[in-house]
Amino acid sequence: MTAIKNFRDWYVESLKVLFPLRKAGFPILMVSFPLLERYLRQRVGLPGHDALNDAFFDSLVSVVGELKDRKTARIFWTAYRHGLLHEVTLSRETRRGSTLPVAWLSHDVSLFSIDENGDYWLQPVLFAARVLETIESDFGTFEKGSRAINPFPTVVPSTFCTATGCPPSRTVLGTSTEPNDG
Helix, strand or coil: CCHHHHHHHHHHHHHHHHCCCHHHHHHHHHHHHHHHHHHHHHHHCCCCCCCCCHHHHHHHHHHCHHHCCHHHHHHHHHHHHHHHHHHCCCCCECCCCCECCCEEECCCCCCEEECCCCCEEECHHHHHHHHHHHHHHCHHHHHCCCCCCCCCCEEECCHHHHHHCCCCCCCEEECCCCCCCC
């Protein structure tokens, strides 16, 4: 299987199943944000262990133009990405205790907006679709590995490792759909 086929099978097709489910906004975003983070880190050459920098947030704005500027992008990332992936909710404050704008999800708004109260609104399906389209249009950036970020996983038949031994420098996922003889 090719890496782009794996990406489409694992993420694009799985998310498309969730898109019509109005209650699936959190799971949709919980998949979309790590995909976007990998892509943006690869795009700006930022290792996975390094703190996010201005180049990362500028790149985020270039993908999600609705954010308009780096400051909004940082707040957005903290409220949505950090909240969902660290606490399974939306953040109300930064790690240092500074208050963030109230963040909302809705299927009835544009991709991203800030209302008259300063509240943030995100449409999870439109956001995920933008992330997927961005990655698919520049898959080489997403897929490549570096010293800092592992290459995108490869799927091999379950018999591969037993017949040849698994190469130590490679990510191998067993995806056996064969009956278990054992």
